[in-house]
Amino acid sequence: MNKYYWLIPILPLLGSVFNGILGRRAGKGAVTFVGLGTVLGSLVLAFSAFFAMKALPDHRLVLNFGEWMGVGSMSVPFGFVIDTLSGTMMLVVAGIGFLIHVYSVGYMHDDEGYGRFFSYMNLFVFFMLTLVLGSSLPLMFVGWEGVGLCSYLLIGYYFETDFAPDAGLKAFLMNRVGDLGVAIGMMVLFAAFGTLTVGDILLRAGHLAPEAGFGILTFATLMLFVGATGKSAQLPLYLWLPDAMAGPTPVSALIHAATMVTSGIYMICRLAPVFTLAPITMDVVAWVGAATALFAATIGLVQRDIKKVLAYSTVSQLGYMFLGLGASGFAAGFFHVFTHAWFKALLFLGAGSVIHAMHHEQDLFKMGGLKAKMPLTFWTMLAATLAIIGFPGTSGFASKDEILYLAYLKSPALWVIGVVAACCTAFYMLRLFTLAFLGEPRDHHAHDHAHESPASMTLPLVVLAVGSVLAVWLGWPKAFGGEFRIEEWLSSAVTYGQLHAAHGEHGSAQLPLILASVSTILGLGFAFFGYLTYRNGLAVAEARAAKFPVVHKVLLNKYYVDEGVELVILGPIRWFGNLLWKLFDVIIIDGVGVNLPGALARVFGDFTALFQTGRVRNYALSMALGAAVLLYVFLK
Amino acid sequence: MTGMDAILHGGLQGYLVVALLLFAIGLAAVLLRRTLLMQFMGVELMLNAANVALLAFARYRGGDLQATVFYLFIIAVAACEAAVGLALIIGLYRHRDTTDSDRTASLKQ
Numbered sequence: 001m002n003k004y005y006w007l008i009p010i011l012p013l014l015g016s017v018f019n020g021i022l023g024r025r026a027g028k029g030a031v032t033f034v035g036l037g038t039v040l041g042s043l044v045l046a047f048s049a050f051f052a053m054k055a056l057p058d059h060r061l062v063l064n065f066g067e068w069m070g071v072g073s074m075s076v077p078f079g080f081v082i083d084t085l086s087g088t089m090m091l092v093v094a095g096i097g098f099l100i101h102v103y104s105v106g107y108m109h110d111d112e113g114y115g116r117f118f119s120y121m122n123l124f125v126f127f128m129l130t131l132v133l134g135s136s137l138p139l140m141f142v143g144w145e146g147v148g149l150c151s152y153l154l155i156g157y158y159f160e161t162d163f164a165p166d167a168g169l170k171a172f173l174m175n176r177v178g179d180l181g182v183a184i185g186m187m188v189l190f191a192a193f194g195t196l197t198v199g200d201i202l203l204r205a206g207h208l209a210p211e212a213g214f215g216i217l218t219f220a221t222l223m224l225f226v227g228a229t230g231k232s233a234q235l236p237l238y239l240w241l242p243d244a245m246a247g248p249t250p251v252s253a254l255i256h257a258a259t260m261v262t263s264g265i266y267m268i269c270r271l272a273p274v275f276t277l278a279p280i281t282m283d284v285v286a287w288v289g290a291a292t293a294l295f296a297a298t299i300g301l302v303q304r305d306i307k308k309v310l311a312y313s314t315v316s317q318l319g320y321m322f323l324g325l326g327a328s329g330f331a332a333g334f335f336h337v338f339t340h341a342w343f344k345a346l347l348f349l350g351a352g353s354v355i356h357a358m359h360h361e362q363d364l365f366k367m368g369g370l371k372a373k374m375p376l377t378f379w380t381m382l383a384a385t386l387a388i389i390g391f392p393g394t395s396g397f398a399s400k401d402e403i404l405y406l407a408y409l410k411s412p413a414l415w416v417i418g419v420v421a422a423c424c425t426a427f428y429m430l431r432l433f434t435l436a437f438l439g440e441p442r443d444h445h446a447h448d449h450a451h452e453s454p455a456s457m458t459l460p461l462v463v464l465a466v467g468s469v470l471a472v473w474l475g476w477p478k479a480f481g482g483e484f485r486i487e488e489w490l491s492s493a494v495t496y497g498q499l500h501a502a503h504g505e506h507g508s509a510q511l512p513l514i515l516a517s518v519s520t521i522l523g524l525g526f527a528f529f530g531y532l533t534y535r536n537g538l539a540v541a542e543a544r545a546a547k548f549p550v551v552h553k554v555l556l557n558k559y560y561v562d563e564g565v566e567l568v569i570l571g572p573i574r575w576f577g578n579l580l581w582k583l584f585d586v587i588i589i590d591g592v593g594v595n596l597p598g599a600l601a602r603v604f605g606d607f608t609a610l611f612q613t614g615r616v617r618n619y620a621l622s623m624a625l626g627a628a629v630l631l632y633v634f635l636k
Numbered sequence: 637m638t639g640m641d642a643i644l645h646g647g648l649q650g651y652l653v654v655a656l657l658l659f660a661i662g663l664a665a666v667l668l669r670r671t672l673l674m675q676f677m678g679v680e681l682m683l684n685a686a687n688v689a690l691l692a693f694a695r696y697r698g699g700d701l702q703a704t705v706f707y708l709f710i711i712a713v714a715a716c717e718a719a720v721g722l723a724l725i726i727g728l729y730r731h732r733d734t735t736d737s738d739r740t741a742s743l744k745q
Contacts, residue, residue: 614741616675620666 005049005063005080008090009129011038016122023115035118036101039125043094050087059084059492062135062199069138076196080133085334085493089132089266092341096258097125099460103349104250106456107356117157117248124150128259132266137186137196140267144182144231147260148175154251155244164246171240178230178237182267185223189274192216198270199496205273206497214280221274221281225288228264232318235292239562241315245307249352252307257314257348258341265321265337272330272494286326286410290417293319295559297424301431302545302555305362306351309432313388314344316421323418324403327410330494331487332402335475338486339395342471343387346464350381353457354436357450361443364432365538369441373450376458378437380465385433387468389426389527390520395471401516402477402484408515419519423526430530431541439537479512651692658685672725672735679721683714 015038023031053061061082068078082090101121108117127150131143148171156168186196193201211217228234233241244256255261268275268285275281293316300312317340324333355362357374371378387396400422408415441447452458474489476482533540545552554560611622658681665678687707694703729735 614743616672616737616740617667617670620663620675624663624667 002052002061002063004045005061005082006065008042008045008049008080008094009126009133011042011045012122012125012129014038016119016126018119019115019122020119023119026115028114031115031118032105035122036098036105038122039094039098039101042125042129043091043098046090046094049082050091053082053084053087059087060496061087064135068136073194074190074196076136076138078139079135081135081199082133083493083496084490085266085269086132088334088338088490090129092338093125093128093132093259096341096345096464097121097128097254099463100250100254100258100345100349103253103352103457103460104248106454107250107352108248109454111248113157117154120150120153120157121251121254124154124255124260128263131263135198137189137198137201140198140270141182141186144227144263144267145179147255147263148172148179148231151175151244151255151260154255155247157247157251161246163243167240167243167246171244174237174240175230178227181223181226181230185220185227188216188220188223192220201271202273202497204497205277208277210277210279215278217274218278218280221271221278222284224267224271225264225281225285228267228322229288230264232261232264232322233315234264234288234319234322235295238292238296238315239565242308242311242558245305245311249307249348249355252311253345253348253352256311258345261314261318262321262337262341265318265325265333268322268325269330269334269490269494273496273498275325276328276498282326282328284326285322286407286414289319289322289324289326290407290414290421291319292316293323293421294417294424295319297421297428299555299558300428301424302552303428304364306354306364306367306432306436307348307362309364309428310344310347310351313347313425313428316425317344317388319421320400320403320418323407323414327403327406327414329403329406331475331484331490332399332406334490334494335486336399336403338474339387339399339468339471342464343384343394343396343468346380346384346461346468347388349457349461349464350377350384353377353453353461356453356457358446359449361446364435366443366446367436367441368439368443368537369437369447370450371437373447374437374452376452376461380458380461381433381437383465383468385429389429390422390523392520393472394469396468397520398472398475398477398482398484401479401512401519402475404519405477405479405512405515408511415515419522422519422523426523426525426527427530430527431534434531434534439535442537477512477516479516648692648696651695652689655685655689655692658682658688670736670738672728672737672740675737676718676721676725680714680718683710687711 015034018026018034019031026034049061053059062079063082064077064079066078067075069076080086101118104117104121108114111117124147127143127146129143131140131147134140134143152168152172154168155171156165158164189201190196193204195201195204205217208217226237230237241256241261245252247256275285296312296315296319300309300316303309303312317336321333321336321340324330324336353374354367354370354377357370357377358367361367383394387394390397390400404415404418404422407418475484475486478484533544557563611618613619662678662681662683662685665681666675669675669678687710690703690710691707694700725735728740732740734740
């Protein structure tokens, strides 16, 4: 089978090409068949590759297709590596990707650009799988840039609106800032290790001791982390993700919740042994993650747009993942990627189902009482909500508590921030859930027309709901008698090449139990608080907002960060651009460089045109005079 | 030897003076007359002046036959050219009702 595994990313690429070129002509049936079929084919192959990798003793399947770039001492192979990390991620991308493709069949059914949509989605799956499987940093970078492109295309999918293209551009530009960091980080890593092949870098890193101060690896990893903050929407490059909700909801679920935005975490896990060598970077990662988790969660408390709430929630959850990574919990961080992919995709798809039913109404304040109208959506959303607030027994509970425990070991302050963010998360999720599904309908017109979504949409919801709960099976925390087996499973990948894999000390036996109980009880308390607040509509919440007008206003305006960026960064850039335009471009380039020679040529032309009388006699005279002069010169 | 002497006594210079006079008359016609027909005749005169000079030099060099052959060819070509030129002038007259070269300057505009 090995020789077919290269098809895993290529199949969706073929689907994308077909749907992009023939999508309009071939009709919806063909688009659906090709769009879903290629992703399904890639999923089947991915499973086959996964089990082939699992059967190997070292859980590492390397596919090399030859040299890609060979310049001097640099030799970059073109190949894939399937190990426990990339294998798991590959299944998440292809599996959840496929479910969301199925969902899109229902969601995008009436859309004009059906073929275009599936073309972009397939292209995204192709690039994401390239990013995940690439065996060298440049190949991963191709995927990294490619998913950014697809993100841009899909955010701006509704290009006839005013805001969607702007939002796409914003995402693209912010990612450029981060991608520059990745490019620099890659070059520095090459300077440090002399290779760009991930496996070789890790093997060489295994011989090194952690850097004491700010060394070359600290610089390289910090640069890579800058890239991760761009792609994974962390402070300060998170601004694009909430705006990215301008895209269709399945896009938000697949790209801006489940897969693409987690690629920053994936990259750090991929290079985990290198990051371990740079303690300063690890501190930065942990603190940025914790700050983002809290920051975004507080904004999520007051947003009215159902997708915006989920967007800030995603930013916040991504912050958790980085917190876990920074606390050396690569398995914990990645486990949260895994569980988050299930429940956040489900939350977005559920929200999409609600939006679809409410005829594109996204305002939570106009929803309410949808429980009876949309039972399947209600129950699956309930599962996802329980998972994200960390209800005991769900997947979110396991992954979040493992991260919080590791954060506590690193610094109790990080744990406190994490718990406060978790409480905010619990509150806003119950707020969202209560406002959408419980209580009295607040907009009777929309409510009357609401209906359960078609099977192609509800079926993925059910599958994801089951996954949201059962994903816990992979990593039941040790504190509760589990094995946290994902840690052992990933260890061959995240400690690859390390001579002596570090085993984190696990403190006393009671500590994790105490910490987990505290955070869970607090979280559930805030969840109940959120339910109580919004149970009877908006009155209680409005009264409370009136008591803290300043806080409410600041949160509602997202800490005025957009305005600040406008003032501090965009304003001066625009001013400088205007200067260049009006002074340099208009006056110097256009004026002195282009128009002045033109004007001179014209003046000269006007002068010589005086001699062009159009009269034969004048020409003959000048010819005769010229001949006479020549004659004089030659015969003199 | 004055010019008149040269004409009266033969020899190269006499022929060249004739050629020069012919050429000058032709050039004057081209430059001073506005009627295309007259200008055309001026051009023909200038051509023949050149021919006279050519044959005079040939004679001076001791009867070069090549020049004679050349001259015959030039006459033939000049006849063709005259035909074409006249046809053009007639064509122009039919279109414009004029053969005034100063008024046929429309390429200038």
